[in-house]
Amino acid sequence: MTPAENAQLALLLEVAGTPKPGNVDRERDFPDLRFEHFLAGAVGSGSGLRAAEDGAPVGEAFERAVAGMSRQRGGNTQFGALLLLVPLVRAAASGGESGSGDLSPEDATRVVEATTTEDAANFYRAFDHADVFVDDPPEDAQTLDVRRGSDAIPAVEERDATLSDVLALGDDDDDVAAEWTGGFERTFRAADRLADLPDSVPASAKAAQVYLELLAREPDTLVAKQHGTKTAESVRVRAQEALEGGPEVVAAFAESLVADGVNPGTTADLTAAGLFVALERGEVTV
Amino acid sequence: MTPAENAQLALLLEVAGTPKPGNVDRERDFPDLRFEHFLAGAVGSGSGLRAAEDGAPVGEAFERAVAGMSRQRGGNTQFGALLLLVPLVRAAASGGESGSGDLSPEDATRVVEATTTEDAANFYRAFDHADVFVDDPPEDAQTLDVRRGSDAIPAVEERDATLSDVLALGDDDDDVAAEWTGGFERTFRAADRLADLPDSVPASAKAAQVYLELLAREPDTLVAKQHGTKTAESVRVRAQEALEGGPEVVAAFAESLVADGVNPGTTADLTAAGLFVALERGEVTV
Known part of the structure; x- marks a missing residue:
């Protein structure tokens, strides 16, 4: 696989x-956000991901992936996951052959450090395609509020x-x-955990396990933004x-998150990024 | 979508x-053939499907799609579906813009009639990539047995x-x-049925319903080959x-097919082809 x-x-x-408590999964649909929206989002993302592989600048590839992802009616399915995957794909494609086991935090950080103002502009354009939940920007950066979408580009x-x-x-x-600025630390840690699980466990079951481990380790920042830091903790x-x-405890936990409308989406994004690294290194196979 | x-x-x-009785589905894995193998098969097929869209000959695009599909450990997941989809993609791409509602049995038949000996050779090469269950060939066509894979190419x-x-x-x-030689009749009938179902039904639920309708209408030919025509009927x-x-009857039927190892795979292939036509015509959306 490329x-x-x-x-x-x-x-x-x-x-x-x-089960991936709080999120859509193989056995869980929400009324307006269903498993099939994620399938369509993944299909639509392909063109942008291939652009990243082929050497397009990160911002351009990301905007294209998000535009493609958004051609379904469920809304924002994989914006955060793509923001992690696009630089990782870029790093993997620059670093040599797929499956060479080479992809490292340093490769990913090199991609991050090479980004430009043009990448930033395309990142803002991506917000025009999808309705992403974000918090207020820092006080000194109101003009860079991502919710302004492409209107913020002159300020950028x-x-x-x-x-x-x-x-x-x-x-x-x-x-x-934080992954972008911190060497994709949790992504690579998730990949290491995925690699630790026995070969006999199906890849998607590994994903569910590592999702729960990530969720148990750090408060989910989407939950914090939507429901406050106390709820996230x-x-x-x-x-x-x-x-x-x-x-049984996992199932009850999942039910209660759904009942409360709590969606740890950032943890799902990190899980997808960890899966990518593990697939790319050949540590998880299907 | 393209x-x-x-x-x-x-x-x-x-x-x-x-439920799609007898087949892997969102809620059903078999011990060695799991839902995730189909996910990987769909991802791997992408390159061949894009080749068909870009104008590659049908045989070449099909071989590429099957080679890509086969890069997972579940074995043959979507060979038959791809044999339907590749000419349909070719027809849709030749016939104008996606979503124009134009794709017709005549378009598909035109693609079939334009195939060459080179397409046939690549079709045989595709059998080198996947372990496909097929019956004995007609007595006068032993040398064209697809199980010979690329060894049959000189005879072709x-x-x-x-x-x-x-x-x-x-x-x-x-x-x-039979779809190839019969104007994709059941494929287009399936698409019409998918289009008839209410908008409120999720696309994947429409697929399950139409799968069952197809299975009730004609005996599945993979079941006939593997278990005899009486079982198929x-x-x-x-x-x-x-x-x-x-x-409840559907669920019991599904359990009994799994217990008996009966897999109506051809009906699943026709369902995928019908979904494609309906998506392409904008009659099913996600």
Whole structure:
């Protein structure tokens, strides 16, 4: 598989993993956001992922992936996952043959550090395609509010902000942005955990397990933005209990998150990114 | 979505539709053939489907799609579906813009009739990539046995057999071949049925419903080859009863097919092809 194919497969395996408490999965639809929207999102992302593989600038490839992802009626299915996958695909494609085992945090960071103001502009354009839940920007960066979409581009250009700079504005409150500025630490840790699980476990079951481990380790930043940091910490603690309590506790935890409308989407994004790295390194196979 | 994207989405929606008695689906894995193998098969097929869209000859695009599909450990996941989808993608891409509602049986037949001996040779090469269950060839066509894979190519070339000719040898016993020689009649009928179902029904649920209708209408030819025509007819009758009996009868029917190792794979292939036509015509949306 090429890096772009592994990224598409990572998106599909992530959503197929079940149970993934609080998120759509193989056995869970929400009324307006269903499994099939994620399937269509993964298909539509392909063109942008291939652009990244073929050497397109990260921002351009990301905008294209998000535009493709958005051609379904479920809304934002994989924006955060693509924001992680596009630089990782770029890094994997630059670093040599797929499956060579070479992909490293350093490769990913090199891609991040090479981003430009043009990448940042295309990142803002991507927000025109999808309705992404984001928090208020820092006080000194109101003009760079991503919710302004392409309207913010003049301000981005005036500040000479690269895409890496823009994401650094949000890395305290958004764990996808924190991956960009922190060497994709949790992504690679997730990949290592996926690699540790026995070969006999199906890839999508590995994904569900590592999702729960990630959720138990750090509060989900989407949950924090939508429901506050206390709720996010409580979800983290309950994920830890579910991890220790086994399938029935996990199922009850999943039901309660759905009942409360709590969706740990950032943790799902990190899971997809970890799957990509593990597939790319040949540590997870299907 | 482009034709190649719609074909990839059709493969995914087909396998996501549940319950699809006797086949892997969103809620059913077999021990060695799992849902995730179909996800990987759909991802891997992408390159061949895009080749068909871009104007590659049907045989070449099909071989490439099958080679890509086969890069997973579940074995043959979507060979028959791809044999239907590749000419349909080619027809859709030749016929104008996606979503124009133009794709017709005549377009598909034009693609079939234009196939060459080179397409036939690549069709045989495709059998080198996947372990496909097929029956004995007609007595006068032993040298064209597809199980010989690329070893049969000299005989194909000696006879000047086109891919359409080769499939005509099997159209009595194989309903994928029969689509090629019969104007994709069941494919387009399936698309019409998919279009008839209410908008409120998710696309994958439409797929499951139409799968059962197809299975109730004609005996599945893969079941006939593997278990005999009596079993195939009995499965057809029971599919009809399940259709009339509602969810519990469908579930019991599904359990009994799994227990007996009966896999109506041709009907699943036709469902995927019908989904493609309906997506392409904008009659099914996600």
